[in-house]
Amino acid sequence: MLDFLLGVAVVAAIYGILAISLNLQAGATGLLNFGLVGFFGIGAYATGISTMHGAPWPLGMAIGLVLAAAAGAAVGRLGRTLAAEYWAIATLALAELLRLVALNTDSLTRGPQGISAVPGFFSGLGPQSRDLAWLGLAALVLALCWWVSQRVTGAQFGRVLRLVREQPDLAASLGHDVVGAKVRVMAISAPMAALAGSLYTHYISFIGPGQLEPFATFLVWTMVVVGGLGNAFGVIAGAAIVQLLFDVTRFIDDVFDIPSENAGGLRILVVGAALLGFLYFRSGGLVPERLRRIDARS
Amino acid sequence: MSIQIRDIEAGYVAGVPILKGVGVTVEDRSIVTVLGPNGSGKSTLLKSIMGFVSIWRGEVAVDGELVTRVPPHERTLAHSLGYVPQLDNVFGPLSVHENLEIGGARLSRSERRARTRELLRLYPRLEERSRARADSLSGGERQMLAIARALMTRPRHLLLDEPSAGLSPAAVEQLFGMLAEIREREDVTILVVEQNAAQSLAVSDRGLVMVTGEVALDGDAPTLLDDQRVSELYLGGVPDATPATASRGA
Numbered sequence: 001m002l003d004f005l006l007g008v009a010v011v012a013a014i015y016g017i018l019a020i021s022l023n024l025q026a027g028a029t030g031l032l033n034f035g036l037v038g039f040f041g042i043g044a045y046a047t048g049i050s051t052m053h054g055a056p057w058p059l060g061m062a063i064g065l066v067l068a069a070a071a072g073a074a075v076g077r078l079g080r081t082l083a084a085e086y087w088a089i090a091t092l093a094l095a096e097l098l099r100l101v102a103l104n105t106d107s108l109t110r111g112p113q114g115i116s117a118v119p120g121f122f123s124g125l126g127p128q129s130r131d132l133a134w135l136g137l138a139a140l141v142l143a144l145c146w147w148v149s150q151r152v153t154g155a156q157f158g159r160v161l162r163l164v165r166e167q168p169d170l171a172a173s174l175g176h177d178v179v180g181a182k183v184r185v186m187a188i189s190a191p192m193a194a195l196a197g198s199l200y201t202h203y204i205s206f207i208g209p210g211q212l213e214p215f216a217t218f219l220v221w222t223m224v225v226v227g228g229l230g231n232a233f234g235v236i237a238g239a240a241i242v243q244l245l246f247d248v249t250r251f252i253d254d255v256f257d258i259p260s261e262n263a264g265g266l267r268i269l270v271v272g273a274a275l276l277g278f279l280y281f282r283s284g285g286l287v288p289e290r291l292r293r294i295d296a297r298s
Numbered sequence: 299m300s301i302q303i304r305d306i307e308a309g310y311v312a313g314v315p316i317l318k319g320v321g322v323t324v325e326d327r328s329i330v331t332v333l334g335p336n337g338s339g340k341s342t343l344l345k346s347i348m349g350f351v352s353i354w355r356g357e358v359a360v361d362g363e364l365v366t367r368v369p370p371h372e373r374t375l376a377h378s379l380g381y382v383p384q385l386d387n388v389f390g391p392l393s394v395h396e397n398l399e400i401g402g403a404r405l406s407r408s409e410r411r412a413r414t415r416e417l418l419r420l421y422p423r424l425e426e427r428s429r430a431r432a433d434s435l436s437g438g439e440r441q442m443l444a445i446a447r448a449l450m451t452r453p454r455h456l457l458l459d460e461p462s463a464g465l466s467p468a469a470v471e472q473l474f475g476m477l478a479e480i481r482e483r484e485d486v487t488i489l490v491v492e493q494n495a496a497q498s499l500a501v502s503d504r505g506l507v508m509v510t511g512e513v514a515l516d517g518d519a520p521t522l523l524d525d526q527r528v529s530e531l532y533l534g535g536v537p538d539a540t541p542a543t544a545s546r547g548a
Contacts, residue, residue, distance in 0.1 A: 159400055163389060169350050170389075172370035173381035175404045175451065179369075 004247075006131035010203060012243035013138035014196050019223045019235040020145045021192035026221075027230035027289065028153045029185045030165030031079075032088035035095030036193055037216040041207075042068045043194025045102060048115035048207040057119065061198045065191040072190025076183035092214065099212040114208025118201050134203060141199065142236065145192045149232045152188060161185060215268065219246065222275040228285030237286055246271060300326040300487040301347060301455060306356030308346045315354070316342040318511040324455075329481055329488040331498040331519065333528065334508035340491040341384060343508070344457045347489070348381050349373050360455065375404060380453030380486075384460045387444040390433030394424050394443055397432050401447035410450070417446045420483075438469030442476065449484060456480070458490040462497070470494060474501045499523045 018040060025031040043064035050060030075094065079087050102109045109115065122133040152158060160181060163171040168178045201207045219242065227238020249270050253263035278285060301324040309316040316339045324330050332340045345351045347358055349370035358366050360377040373379050389397055398417060402410040418425040421442055427435065432443060441461050448456060458477075462470045478501045481488055492498035499505050505522040507515040515522065522528050 156403060159392070159396075160403060163400060166389065167386050169345075169348075169370075170383060170387065172350070173348060173374055173379075173383070173448075174401055175371050175374040177369070177371045180371075 003128060003131065006128065006135060008244055008247045009240075010131060010134045010138050011200075011247070012240045013135065013142045014200050014203065015220060015223060015243050016142045016236045016239035017138075017145050017196040017199070018193055018220045019227065019239045020142070020149050020232060021189040021196070022220050022224050023230065023232055023235045024149055024152060024185055024189040024192075027224065027232075027235070028149075028158065028161045028165065029182060030084070031076075031182060031185065032084060033091045034088050034214070034217055034221075035075075035091035035093070036220055037212050037214065038091070038095030038098045039068045039072065039190040039193035040197035040200070040216065041095070041098050041102065041212040042071060043191075043197030044201040044207040044211065045109060045115075045197075046194070047198040047201045048118050049108060051118050052110075052115050057121075057202065061195070064194040064198050068190040068194030069187045072186035072188075073183050075190075076186030077179065079182045080179045092217075095212065095217065096214065099209050102212060103209040109209075112209060114206055114210070116206045118205045118207065120202050120205050138199060138203075141195060145195070146232055146236065148188070148192075152185070153232070157181075157184075218275075219271060222271050224285075225275055225283075226278050226285055228287040228289060230289030231285065231287045234285050234287030234289075241286075242271065242274065245274065300324050300328070300361060301489065302357075302359040302362075303343070303347065304357045304359070306346055306353050306358065308342060308351050308353045308356075310342075310351055312352075312354075316351070316511050317346060319356070320508075320511070320513055321356075322506060322513065322516070324487055324489050325503070327481065327485060327487055328503040329477060329490065329501060331495075331502040331505040332489065332491045332508060333493070333495050333498075333505060333522075334514075337510075338508040339511040340508055341459050342511075344381065344459050344489065344491055347373075347457060348379065374451075374453075378451070378454040380448035380451065380456045382441075382444045382448050382456075382458045382461060384463060384491075388432040388435070388440050388447070390431065392432055393429050394432055394435070395428040397443055397447050398424075398450060401450035405451065413450050413452075417449060421446055436469070437465050438472060441465065441469075441473060445476065445480070449480070449486075452484065453486060455487045455489070456484075458488065460491055460493060462492060462494045470497060474498060477501055495528060496523065 018036060022033060022036050025033045046064030046067060047060040050063060051057060075091060078090055082090055103112055121137065122130045125133060153161065160171065160176050164176065164178050164181050172178050223238040223242045224235045226242055227236065228234030246267060249267040252258060252266055253260045258266065303320060303322040305319050305321050306317055307315045307319060320343060332343060334340050342351055346353055349368065353366055357364055363377065365373050365377055389400060395414065398414045399410055402413055405413065418428055423439060424443055424446060427439065435443060462473055465473060474497050477488060480486060490498060499519040499522055502519040505519045506513050507528060515527065
């Protein structure tokens with residue numbers, strides 16, 4: 001049981017990093033990124049491919065971060081020509097494109113079988129100690145990303161981002177470079193997703209195209225919506241709750257005597273129901289965004 | 299020449315022009331009112347100057363420099379444009395003070411503070427409510443705040459999109475008095491889109507009337523105030539004869 005909970009906690013912390021990344025984009029800036037998993041994939045595959053060729057893990061991680069920052073900035077620049085809705089569709093398409101490339105370039109990515117035996121960390125420790133160490137590492141990285149996110153959204157730049165999110169024309173009329181702000185946010189947040197991808201790959205020692213399915217993005221969206229879009233603390237809480245829900249429902253077939261082939265679909269249904277439920281009944285999430293404390297006296 | 303718009307065709311969707319060959323000149327330090335029925339392209343004219351809509355033909359120049367291909371935020375800074383949109387023109391969750399500060403975000407900290415203090419002193423009602431959320435203000439106070447925020451960077455050109463919309467008669471009177479006073483104090487050119495023809499023309503040097511994306515009337519404000527067709531056009535009618543006796547375009 002403890003092993004199970006530790007495993008859930010490690011994955012929840014890694015997904016928490018993804019949630020922080022998405023929250024910077026969608027929560028702070030209003031960028032509806034439906035292809036977040038693409039940046040996760042860049043980090044994961046940079047790690048997988050690098051280590052497969054014998055490179056040290058920091059190099060693979062660094063390559064992933066740099067590539068994700070460049071890709072994030074490039075995707076952000078698409079906002080110069082694409083309206084918000086079309087930009088959202090473009091991110092989904094780009095992430096799918098990346099998955100198809102991973103699926104079909106056997107020489108680079110080993111195609112559908114993926115890259116296995118990626119070296120993990122803390123291999124000298126026993127199973128429980130290793131998971132505890134992993135939890136510490138993932139929590140540390142999560143805290144670092146949270147701190148960066150707070151620095152970005154708490155400063156004057158954060159106010160500009162919210163202005164860009166709410167009233168982009170007004171922001172431009174005040175001399176703020178709307179596209180430039182989006183590019184900067186993407187260049188800061190995309191490497192966070194890549195870092196999550198790299199950590200995840202080291203943790204499970206594997207990366208394959210199946211992990212880049214669009215569902216992964218929508219799982220993170222669910223975490224962000226459940227936690228509270230725009231609230232960095234809330235989205236971490238959302239990641240923990242949704243990941244626990246998602247993992248606990250692994251046992252749904254045992255408890256309710258459901259054929260195991262149907263149980264997977266049912267788990268996705270549970271996540272979808274949580275997303276819809278929150279959107280309908282508590283759209284601000286568990287910890288709604290606090291734009292700021294303002295003395296409302298006149 | 300302060301703002302020159304030369305024969306522009308502009309719109310939001312390719313192939314559907316809202317402005318059809320509009321030419322307007324706004325003289326330095328003048329107040330010019332743009333009138334016209336809904337859908338005539340008045341707001342689009344302001345957005346064309348700001349760079350928020352695509353211009354497919356023609357040119358926009360500010361102080362003699364072409365800005366047609368300049369991104370909106372650069373037009374604001376490099377060509378000293380201030381813009382107050384018709385709707386959502388204050389940032390509701392922020393306080394009055396913070397709205398002013400965000401208007402001067404591109405200024406140095408000391409300049410921003412000094413300018414904020416100066417504007418709050420000039421508009422005592424805003425000073426009284428400086429800590430209140432902007433979305434708790436009355437319509438008139440909001441417009442006052444939106445205009446004050448646009449003035450933070452001391453623009454030489456101020457574009458106002460229907461500032462009197464939804465205001466009480468007393469607030470409308472106060473608003474137009476404010477415009478005349480701003481022109482004198484700030485040494486600024488003002489282009490104002492309005493539905494409130496009489497009061498806006500009363501403080502303006504010139505006026506123009508737009509109908510279905512074209513300038514139908516253009517002339518001195520006192521002349522337009524006396525023109526029978528202004529009321530007809532303003533109510534959505536089509537003039538008997540266009541172009542009008544007043545000079546058309548520029």
